[in-house]
Amino acid sequence: MTTVATARDRYLGEFEALERQGAFRSPSWLAPLRRRAIDRFAESGFPTTRDEDWRYTNLASLAATPFRAAAPSQAGVPDGAVERLALEAWRTPAIWPRLVFVDGRYSPKLSTARALPGGGRMASLAEAMITDADMIERHLGRHVHWGTNVFAALNTAFVQDGGFVFLPPETRGETPVELVFLATTPGVVAQPRTLIVGGPHSRLTVIERYVGITDEAYFTNAVTEIVAGPGAAVDHYVVQEQGADAFHVATVHAALERDSTFATCEATFGGRLARTTLALTFAGEGARGAINGLYVVDGRQHVDHHVTVDHAVPRCASRQLFKGVLDGTARAVFSGRVIVRPDAQKTDATQTNKHLLLSDGVEVDSKPQLEIFADDVKCTHGAAEGQLAPEALFYLKSRGLGEETARALLTYGFAHEVLERVAVEPLQAYLDRLLMTRLASDRITKEIA
Amino acid sequence: MLSIRNLSAGVEDKPDILKRISLEVRAGEVHAIMGPNGSGKSTLAQVLAGHPGYIVTSGEVTYLGQNLLALPAEERARAGLFLAFQYPVEIPGVSNAYFLKAAVNERRSRQGLEELDAMEFLQLLDEKLGVVEMDRSFVNRPVNEGFSGGEKKRNEILQMAVLEPKLAILDETDSGLDIDALKTVAQGVNRLRRPDNALILVTHYQRLLQYVEPDHVHVLFDGHIVKSGGKELALELERKGYDWIREEAAAGETAGGSVAR
Numbered sequence: 001m002t003t004v005a006t007a008r009d010r011y012l013g014e015f016e017a018l019e020r021q022g023a024f025r026s027p028s029w030l031a032p033l034r035r036r037a038i039d040r041f042a043e044s045g046f047p048t049t050r051d052e053d054w055r056y057t058n059l060a061s062l063a064a065t066p067f068r069a070a071a072p073s074q075a076g077v078p079d080g081a082v083e084r085l086a087l088e089a090w091r092t093p094a095i096w097p098r099l100v101f102v103d104g105r106y107s108p109k110l111s112t113a114r115a116l117p118g119g120g121r122m123a124s125l126a127e128a129m130i131t132d133a134d135m136i137e138r139h140l141g142r143h144v145h146w147g148t149n150v151f152a153a154l155n156t157a158f159v160q161d162g163g164f165v166f167l168p169p170e171t172r173g174e175t176p177v178e179l180v181f182l183a184t185t186p187g188v189v190a191q192p193r194t195l196i197v198g199g200p201h202s203r204l205t206v207i208e209r210y211v212g213i214t215d216e217a218y219f220t221n222a223v224t225e226i227v228a229g230p231g232a233a234v235d236h237y238v239v240q241e242q243g244a245d246a247f248h249v250a251t252v253h254a255a256l257e258r259d260s261t262f263a264t265c266e267a268t269f270g271g272r273l274a275r276t277t278l279a280l281t282f283a284g285e286g287a288r289g290a291i292n293g294l295y296v297v298d299g300r301q302h303v304d305h306h307v308t309v310d311h312a313v314p315r316c317a318s319r320q321l322f323k324g325v326l327d328g329t330a331r332a333v334f335s336g337r338v339i340v341r342p343d344a345q346k347t348d349a350t351q352t353n354k355h356l357l358l359s360d361g362v363e364v365d366s367k368p369q370l371e372i373f374a375d376d377v378k379c380t381h382g383a384a385e386g387q388l389a390p391e392a393l394f395y396l397k398s399r400g401l402g403e404e405t406a407r408a409l410l411t412y413g414f415a416h417e418v419l420e421r422v423a424v425e426p427l428q429a430y431l432d433r434l435l436m437t438r439l440a441s442d443r444i445t446k447e448i449a
Numbered sequence: 450m451l452s453i454r455n456l457s458a459g460v461e462d463k464p465d466i467l468k469r470i471s472l473e474v475r476a477g478e479v480h481a482i483m484g485p486n487g488s489g490k491s492t493l494a495q496v497l498a499g500h501p502g503y504i505v506t507s508g509e510v511t512y513l514g515q516n517l518l519a520l521p522a523e524e525r526a527r528a529g530l531f532l533a534f535q536y537p538v539e540i541p542g543v544s545n546a547y548f549l550k551a552a553v554n555e556r557r558s559r560q561g562l563e564e565l566d567a568m569e570f571l572q573l574l575d576e577k578l579g580v581v582e583m584d585r586s587f588v589n590r591p592v593n594e595g596f597s598g599g600e601k602k603r604n605e606i607l608q609m610a611v612l613e614p615k616l617a618i619l620d621e622t623d624s625g626l627d628i629d630a631l632k633t634v635a636q637g638v639n640r641l642r643r644p645d646n647a648l649i650l651v652t653h654y655q656r657l658l659q660y661v662e663p664d665h666v667h668v669l670f671d672g673h674i675v676k677s678g679g680k681e682l683a684l685e686l687e688r689k690g691y692d693w694i695r696e697e698a699a700a701g702e703t704a705g706g707s708v709a710r
Contacts, residue, residue, distance in 0.1 A: 390502070395538040398498050399552040399608060400526035400559075409551065413542030413591070420542065446564075447551045 007063035008045030012038065014069065015157055027129055029137050030159070037146055038157035044150055056333040056365045057275055057304045062247045067189035067219045069158075070103035074110070076184030076213070077102055082110045085180070085211060089239075089430045096175035097122060099163050102182050104190030104220075106161050110180075118171035120202075121164065125193055128164035135166060139195055143225045144253040149277060152251045155191045155223040162193035162222075167202035169229070176205035176235075176424055183243060186216035194224040198232035198260070205235040207427060210250075212243025212270060219247040226253065228260035230284060235263050237427060241434070242270035244299075251277045256316070258284030265422050267431050268295035268303055269438070275304040282309075282316040282344070290319040294418040294431075296438050298327035307336045309351075311344040311377075320351040323418050325411060325438075326362035333365045338379060340372040347374060351381035356388070356414045358407075401443075408441030450476050450647050451497075451517075451616055456508035458496045464506055466492045468672035474616070479648045481658055481683060484669035485691040490651045491535055493669070494620040497649075498532035499525045512616065527556050531614030533605035535621040540592035545604065546574065548592050549611050556612070577610040581637040599630035606637045617641075618649045623657035635660030655687040670698050 015038050018024055024034065046063045047054040082100055083093045099122060100110035106124035113122050121132060129136050140159070146152040163179040181192050198204040210220060220242065228234040234254070242248045248271040254262050268274055280289045295303045309318045324332045332355060340347045355364045368381040388410045396406035415435050422428040436445045451474040459466035466489045474480055484490050496503045497510065499522030510517040517525060540548065553573070554564040565573065574588060581603050593601050602622050609617050619638070623631055638661050642648065650657060658666075658680065666682040667674050670691075675698050676682065686694070 389538075392538050392540060394500055394502075394522060395534065395540070396548075396552075397522040398526055398532050398534075399548070399612065400523055400556045401552055402523050402555065403521075405551065405555060406523075409543055409548070410540065413540050416542035443551055443555060447547050447554065 037153045040153040070188040072105045098178035100180045120167040125162040143255045159193045166197045169199040172203040178207045183212040189219040191221045196226045198234040200229040201231040203233045207237045209239045215244045217245040222250045224252045230258040232260045238266045240268045246271045248274040253279045256287040259286040261288045263290040266293040277306045279308045285315045288317045293322040296325045297330040301330045304333040311340045311347040315346045317348040322353045324355045327358040329361035331363045335367045337369045342373045345376045347377040349379045353383045355385040405443045408439040452511040458505045477644045479663045481650045481663035481666045488669045489672045529615035531617040533619040537601040539594045546588040580610045598625040655683045
């Protein structure tokens with residue numbers, strides 16, 4: 001309890017200091033929002049396992065570590081590191097425009113921002129607060145539920161920089177836009193804040209990459225707010241490759257207006273403790289949302305997903321597929337909540353959560369919840385945990401595949417079912433490679449990569 | 450090629466499904482193993498393929514001069530033994546093409562042969578797709594997932610065509626097939642017959658044998674081979690049904706397991 005209280009005081013003290021120094025050079029509307037958010041954080045501090053939403057995820061070690069805010073510097077990024085990362089992932093250094101953030105701060109030097117079609121924008125949030133002030137004011141902090149999400153409140157209180165992507169009505173992003181969040185400095189907390197707005201009937205794809213280039217402890221507390229305007233189609237991807245000792249807390253909130261479609265796929269590979277809160281709010285009728293996730297963890301990794309889909313209006317459809325592959329003594333927590341409010345007739349919602357347990361030392365806590373208050377709806381959910389099926393193993397061996405190859409191929413298949421839903425081909429191929437690196441099977445790598 | 454001597458096997462809960470089975474299969478031969486449900490036909494197929502859930506309690510199986518029972522399933526496959534499954538397993542997320550290429554190359558590398566690259570493999574695959582009259586779109590679909598019963602069986606024969614086994618065991622490949630699919634599958638099997646390979650057809654019905662003509666027919670009943678003969682035995686079974694065998698077996702005329710040739 002002491003450590004939790006100390007952690008709270010540390011962040012509060014830092015907030016007061018920054019405010020005193022005038023370090024929050026922010027527009028006037030933001031100051032009261034910050035204040036409300038820090039007050040919200042002050043009320044509860046870091047959650048403990050007594051909080052229902054944090055029952056299985058113990059934050060004691062996160063709270064006990066005195067992370068400091070990063071100094072704006074790119075000193076920790078070796079020359080050519082960003083190009084190498086791009087090359088490694090996309091097999092070409094310049095495939096689509098990217099914004100790069102180093103320990104939470106925008107790096108113009110490492111970024112390749114460009115004008116988007118029809119007057120669309122990709123910029124750092126700090127810059128956009130000046131150039132696109134109205135849009136930021138209209139959306140920032142208006143969607144994510146920072147009143148009930150302490151980490152979102154903390155991020156909102158400290159909001160300084162992050163990604164901003166906007167497409168005006170009726171425009172089509174020619175390529176995906178990539179946001180790269182690099183963690184380079186041990187002991188540092190970064191709180192990137194991203195806002196993605198797809199104007200009415202626009203089509204937009206955004207890829208967020210979180211990459212650690214240090215294996216020592218650091219803390220990322222990211223928040224992404226996404227708005228899909230009427231008839232818009234927004235595709236969103238997150239690739240989490242944080243360092244081995246990283247704490248990664250991420251909140252993604254998507255608001256879907258009338259007849260819009262939204263799809264997100266969260267691929268989690270890294271971090272020592274990773275908690276992702278995903279929320280989808282249907283704000284207009286006829287919208288469709290897909291939330292897919294894959295986590296592949298081993299060693300002592302702890303991965304926690306909290307998904308909430310809020311069917312607040314009629315005739316919307318949501319699809320959820322989350323799969324986890326666990327080895328070593330890894331632990332996974334999954335909580336999926338689908339709320340169908342009284343007016344939300346003709347809701348069509350599915351939710352699936354499956355875990356593949358590759359060792360006896362792993363632990364899974366999966367809690368799907370349906371809360372249905374309307375009567376004319378179609379909702380299903382399912383959860384399953386299991387090991388590799390012996391019949392499937394025998395089938396593969398009977399074709400000449402050895403034990404290791406057979407196991408790796410089945411694991412690959414289990415996980416690839418999620419990656420099949422990734423519509424950006426180079427991204428799907430890269431995620432496949434990340435997956436195969438984990439499987440460590442020469443044969444599978446040779447045949448599929 | 451294959452010599453089974455006094456093989457007894459079963460599962461943990463029922464260790465005596467097969468009782469002192471003996472069978473000789475030579476290169477170029479087609480053997481049919483017929484019998485009513487529950488007679489042990491599929492058990493024999495699974496034991497030969499090396500399913501770890503089956504326990505051999507006694508007897509010997511020699512395949513190409515090797516002690517087959519000492520080899521794990523994958524080594525049997527690499528030595529040219531192939532089982533077409535009665536119920537092919539669905540492997541979501543893994544395309545047919547990846548699966549087959551991995552199987553082909555794993556085997557080639559063990560045999561010290563150069564592995565096939567993507568182009569060479571596709572060439573091989575195209576040729577074999579013709580054998581079973583399958584569309585190329587099949588190979589990009591996940592293994593057996595969402596396949597109809599007939600598609601699954603044809604996929605088994607496609608795998609057989611690609612892997613070119615020396616000894617193929619077809620376990621109830623005819624079950625669940627309509628007559629057109631049966632003809633296609635049988636045609637594929639016939640195209641794969643060669644003087645240096647052999648075939649064991651495990652089947653309940655005679656109808657597959659109209660299209661793939663066996664040299665020898667064996668009747669399995671209650672774990673014993675109770676009768677062996679030529680292809681006319683299959684016709685006799687079709688005419689008289691299995692009750693005839695049941696009565697003969699009950700009369701004890703063939704008890705004790707005759708050596709089938």
